[in-house]
Amino acid sequence: MRALPLQAPVLGILGGLGPLATVDFLEKLTRLTPAGRDQGHVPWLTVSQPGTPDRSTAILAGEDAPREHLIRGVTFLAAQGVSLIAVPCNASHYWMPAMRAAVTVPILHIAEAAAAELRDMHGPGARVAVLGTRGTVAGGVYTEPLRAAEAHAVDLPETVQHGVDAAIEAVKGGRLDDGIEALGGVTGGLSGHAIDVAILACTELSVIWNRLADAPSAVDSSLALARTCLRTLGYASR
Amino acid sequence: MRALPLQAPVLGILGGLGPLATVDFLEKLTRLTPAGRDQGHVPWLTVSQPGTPDRSTAILAGEDAPREHLIRGVTFLAAQGVSLIAVPCNASHYWMPAMRAAVTVPILHIAEAAAAELRDMHGPGARVAVLGTRGTVAGGVYTEPLRAAEAHAVDLPETVQHGVDAAIEAVKGGRLDDGIEALGGVTGGLSGHAIDVAILACTELSVIWNRLADAPSAVDSSLALARTCLRTLGYASR
Numbered sequence: 001m002r003a004l005p006l007q008a009p010v011l012g013i014l015g016g017l018g019p020l021a022t023v024d025f026l027e028k029l030t031r032l033t034p035a036g037r038d039q040g041h042v043p044w045l046t047v048s049q050p051g052t053p054d055r056s057t058a059i060l061a062g063e064d065a066p067r068e069h070l071i072r073g074v075t076f077l078a079a080q081g082v083s084l085i086a087v088p089c090n091a092s093h094y095w096m097p098a099m100r101a102a103v104t105v106p107i108l109h110i111a112e113a114a115a116a117e118l119r120d121m122h123g124p125g126a127r128v129a130v131l132g133t134r135g136t137v138a139g140g141v142y143t144e145p146l147r148a149a150e151a152h153a154v155d156l157p158e159t160v161q162h163g164v165d166a167a168i169e170a171v172k173g174g175r176l177d178d179g180i181e182a183l184g185g186v187t188g189g190l191s192g193h194a195i196d197v198a199i200l201a202c203t204e205l206s207v208i209w210n211r212l213a214d215a216p217s218a219v220d221s222s223l224a225l226a227r228t229c230l231r232t233l234g235y236a237s238r
Numbered sequence: 239m240r241a242l243p244l245q246a247p248v249l250g251i252l253g254g255l256g257p258l259a260t261v262d263f264l265e266k267l268t269r270l271t272p273a274g275r276d277q278g279h280v281p282w283l284t285v286s287q288p289g290t291p292d293r294s295t296a297i298l299a300g301e302d303a304p305r306e307h308l309i310r311g312v313t314f315l316a317a318q319g320v321s322l323i324a325v326p327c328n329a330s331h332y333w334m335p336a337m338r339a340a341v342t343v344p345i346l347h348i349a350e351a352a353a354a355e356l357r358d359m360h361g362p363g364a365r366v367a368v369l370g371t372r373g374t375v376a377g378g379v380y381t382e383p384l385r386a387a388e389a390h391a392v393d394l395p396e397t398v399q400h401g402v403d404a405a406i407e408a409v410k411g412g413r414l415d416d417g418i419e420a421l422g423g424v425t426g427g428l429s430g431h432a433i434d435v436a437i438l439a440c441t442e443l444s445v446i447w448n449r450l451a452d453a454p455s456a457v458d459s460s461l462a463l464a465r466t467c468l469r470t471l472g473y474a475s476r
Binding site: 016017018019020022023026027030031033034035036037038039040041042043044045046047048049050051052053054169172173174238 | 254255256257258260261264265268269271272273274275276277278279280281282283284285286287288289290291292407410411412476
């Protein structure tokens with residue numbers, strides 16, 4: 001079934017994971033597109049499913065509650081005739097094999113997009129801080145992409161992970177100032193760990209990273225995914 | 239046909255008119271929602287159709303090229319089972335009768351939303367500057383809503399309309415700094431015209447208004463539409 005009333009190709013986006021992170025991804029996609037007017041932009045279809053159960057909680061508990069929501073989301077997008085699917089939520093990628101098995105439309109992998117940018121920026125051997133939910137870390141979402149990029153994930157101190165958790169929760173609750181404060185503590189806690197670069201491995205962190213007073217260099221998984229969308233669809237990128 | 243894999247009710251949004259204005263609307267919708275976590279947010283489906291021909295140009299030329307795109311957009315959204323439709327583009331409302339005739343799902347009117355906020359803020363008799371495309375103004379998108387709100391639209395000097403045009407074009411081209419500069423000239427040009435309040439009657443202006451150094455009080459049509467969506471769907475609003 002091709003139901004979309006649009007020019008092809010159309011980018012499908014599974015959103016709401018969380019809602020503000022989806023908006024941030026869409027803004028990055030739009031701002032990266034070197035169009036001088038509306039008509040040069042990417043046509044897209046975004047379905048926002050904020051009711052999807054929390055991904056990190058499920059991974060840590062060994063539960064599968066988000067799986068069916070994610071599969072129904074990508075199946076819906078594929079049924080509308082989109083050419084490519086992006087899921088701007090890192091923890092959701094724990095279920096990427098199931099999502100990919102459910103549709104024939106290609107689905108980009110956010111950690112592969114981020115790891116490829118990391119490799120381009122730092123070459124092999126980089127020591128990286130993967131800043132994401134505990135589910136993303138424990139679920140190994142970045143394990144294979146970082147291995148392919150020949151990068152080493154550094155184990156983070158509990159205090160740093162605690163700050164990451166607090167920042168993510170604050171953004172999801174619409175308390176951006178609290179999130180920025182928590183993330184500021186995270187960047188301070190990373191010093192002294194011989195880290196070459198941080199990966200923003202949670203799209204909530206992408207929302208606020210650039211609002212930090214002294215944001216260190218980082219690979220933003222949301223930005224990397226947006227760039228990969230444009231390149232895959234044949235668009236240039238600012 | 240109800241094809242959406244979501245919890246109901248779902249808000250349908252016809253976007254891409256233009257792309258950055260759609261992102262701004264989605265951000266306002268999200269930030270206005272008083273949810274402490276993902277699961278309290280509005281489920282939505284947004285179709286972005288940036289290839290829709292320019293609305294203002296068509297209105298001024300007496301052409302109907304955008305009509306079919308708009309109808310196909312709302313028809314697509316209605317076919318997916320959305321409960322309510324919003325179109326965050328003022329000029330597109332010139333074709334609102336045709337869009338409403340095409341679907342049974344209710345479609346909110348952005349100018350009615352803005353005029354109702356104007357009336358709440360300023361009471362009857364307000365003298366307003368309708369800052370929008372020449373198509374929105376000449377096409378009378380605000381005529382009836384302002385009459386219902388007992389407000390008076392002031393004729394704008396050509397230099398002011400020229401600045402509005404420049405600001406809108408700059409935002410559509412991703413040149414936000416140019417847009418802010420042009421809009422700064424507009425606010426200067428409005429002084430001395432005994433205007434009580436401006437209406438941001440183009441969603442591109444909504445993107446940059448709050449980035450002005452001394453933004454005067456204004457009714458933001460995009461914000462008013464987002465608030466009306468939440469209220470209509472039974473959500474509280476920050």
